[in-house]
Amino acid sequence: MKTYIKLFLLIIGVNAYSQTLIDTIYQQPITATKAFQGQFGSATLQIDDAGSDGLITKPLIIAEGFDSGLLGAENEFGENQLEDFIDDIQDANSLDLAILLTGDTEFDFGDQDYDIIYVNWDSPRAHLQLNAFVLEEVITWVNQEKEADADQNVVLGQSMGGVIARYALANMEQDNDPNTNHDTKLYISHDAPHQGANIPIGIQYFARHLADQFIGTPLGDFSFEVSDDSEASIQEINALFNEPGTQQLLSNYITPNFSHSTAAFDAFQADLQSKGYPTLTRNIAISNGSHCANTQEYDYNASLFRMNGNARTGVLTDLLGSFLGIADDIALAVIFDEPALLLGVLPGSSRFNLDFNAKALPRANN
Structure with missing residues (x-):
């Protein structure tokens, strides 16, 4: 032995x-x-x-x-x-x-x-x-x-x-x-x-924006459930993007100041x-994914995620709460960096314009 x-x-x-x-x-x-x-x-x-x-x-x-x-x-x-x-x-x-x-x-x-x-x-x-x-x-x-x-x-x-x-x-x-x-x-x-590796840059921008706006609210950082037995904070998710291994793997990387970089990659x-x-x-x-040069099931520059239009306060909180998996009042503060929304003092008839659109990459060299 x-x-x-x-x-x-x-x-x-x-x-x-x-x-x-x-x-x-x-x-x-x-x-x-x-x-x-x-x-x-x-x-x-x-x-x-x-x-x-x-x-x-x-x-x-x-x-x-x-x-x-x-x-x-x-x-x-x-x-x-x-x-x-x-x-x-x-x-x-x-x-x-x-x-x-x-x-x-x-x-x-x-x-x-x-x-x-x-x-x-x-x-x-x-x-x-x-x-x-x-x-x-x-x-x-x-x-x-x-x-x-x-x-x-x-x-x-x-x-x-x-x-x-x-x-x-x-x-x-x-x-x-x-x-x-x-x-x-x-x-x-x-x-x-x-x-x-590829995380669509639109999704990276969206994640960076949420993290940046959230940390900027009076509420500060916030932990939410990511699995049955684990919680993660917005700050931890944001920090994950900044790790050396992440930057080396991502062929397109969005920095904390929202610039595009491929330096580490x-x-x-x-x-x-x-x-x-x-x-x-x-x-x-x-491979578990695409193989033998088979293409993916979406087109170049296709919309991967979209949130667009006008919404009343209640509709917006429901939508964001569902998408983010966190409390409605917190979700509003994430997007708008507005402490008043945390206190729920805005009238119920308030309306907001939304325009989030993350797309797939264009064809190579475009």
Whole structure:
């Protein structure tokens, strides 16, 4: 039995799923030995070794995607974790996935062929290069801990994790250090935005405007429910847009002062393109969205969201309350930055002009 088994901390289960698996899932902290801009990134691994024998013989390393930090407050690992990955496989009812992971037509967690090493970023919204260096450390650690006759690694990167995995594997191949052999045979890019992610700029402007106006009211910041067990504040959502990882991923980014910028995206893309793709691995890509060059189901420059016209106070509060999911009087203050609306002193016959319209991007180069 490898020494790593002595270092793992058992996860304390908080639901039926984790309680039943408490004997087979372990944690391992990892800190990068390579710094990015003077900072050393870190991650916490969740490991389920096949057969619960304490041995790594067939590693499947999973790099998690973007974690906003707004959901899953009850979960120490944020919105993404090993439990969710397994749930997705079970819910998919996919014979191909079951055969791939277990060699059988039914997926039975704990009897899979692969030793699953799930990477939870400790700073999931940090610079992508910082977490790429963390993943390099994870791969190096797995190679040190796995059995001498173990299979080569399979690295699966989901969403942002797919971009990070590509960067890490290619960088390890280009590193002059002979100790950075990634010993990986297969790289899987799962819904990874290699050419940038897209949040329509109209939606970004709308979100920035709401946050800017809301924080400017006498009410100040406000927390509202974003999931069954989590709350987030307007300030937290606004700050999410400002994170380095967000700016590096978004091909079009709206800054806090409402200007359009691609500086962080362009700089990262230049770095990523210089790395290319790993060449010592078989590289495949899978997608949950549009594939095989199929177009999306809306036209260029089509309206994605529109709120336009005249409205009385009551109609407006109902509409905004429904759209924003927050109290009516607060919704009015968000839009108009008007303390009187919070006090409800304006006559019921007051009318307002509305004009919010967020559109899809135009055709390329237009």
